[in-house]
Amino acid sequence: MKNSLKCLVSAVLLCAGTVALAVDDYNAPPAGDKQYAACISYSNKNYEGGNExxxxxxxxxxxxxxxxxxxxTPEDFKGSLAKFxxxxxGKSTNKTCEKHSDWGN
Known part of the structure; x- marks a missing residue:
């Protein structure tokens, strides 16, 4: 029983660590990407703390x-990232990204 519990805990910790590493490795948007630039502009204009x-x-x-x-967001997404x-x-994605950036609730 103890070995089973140790294996389960080890597996959970390994998965949690892998997810945390993956989140830090997001691809950088291409230079001059209009969606990304509009997202930053909209976010800074409409929310506090974006420059922190x-x-x-x-x-x-x-x-x-x-x-x-x-x-x-999907590759073919053409709208406003911040408005989405x-x-x-977009609620689930928003929650993920708020956690990633330590911004929001």
Missing amino acids: KSPVKGQSKAQAFCTCMWNE AETAK
Whole structure:
């Protein structure tokens, strides 16, 4: 029983660590990407604290949030990343990206 519990705990910790590493490795949006730039502009204009330092090295909270949104939306998504995060459909992605950037609730 103790060995089974140890294996289960080890597996959970390994999975949690792998997910945490994957989140730090988001692809950077291409230079000049209009969706990403619009997301940062909209976020900084409509929300407080976007210029504060995020847990992601070298990124503000708005940059980390928008990088996450850019990566988490489908490839063919053409709309506003920040406005999508405000919709019912984008709620889950918003929550993921708020956690990634340490911004929001």
